[in-house]
Amino acid sequence: MQxxxxxxxxxxxxxxxxxxxxxxxTMAHIFRAVVPYVAMSLVLLVVIILVPAIATxxxxxxx
Numbered sequence: 001m002q003x004x005x006x007x008x009x010x011x012x013x014x015x016x017x018x019x020x021x022x023x024x025x026t027m028a029h030i031f032r033a034v035v036p037y038v039a040m041s042l043v044l045l046v047v048i049i050l051v052p053a054i055a056t057x058x059x060x061x062x063x
Contacts, residue, residue, distance in 0.1 A: 003041055006034050 005013045017030050048055050 003038060003045075006038055006041075 005011060011034075014027070014030050014034065018025070018027055021030070
């Protein structure tokens with residue numbers, strides 16, 4: 001769900017950033033700034049899919 005808020009064209013968080021940013025900041029600037037976060041999120045998602053024990057490790061330790 002978080003990725004949906006960051007990805008164009010419907011990126012609600014991107015539109016929010018544009019609304020609070022100075023006028024000289026363009027949507028292209030904002031799109032370029034979000035690329036590393038989207039890439040890291042996708043890598044994390046793939047790792048969790050490939051190694052699901054990562055996601056359940058802490059609950060198993062606490063339980």
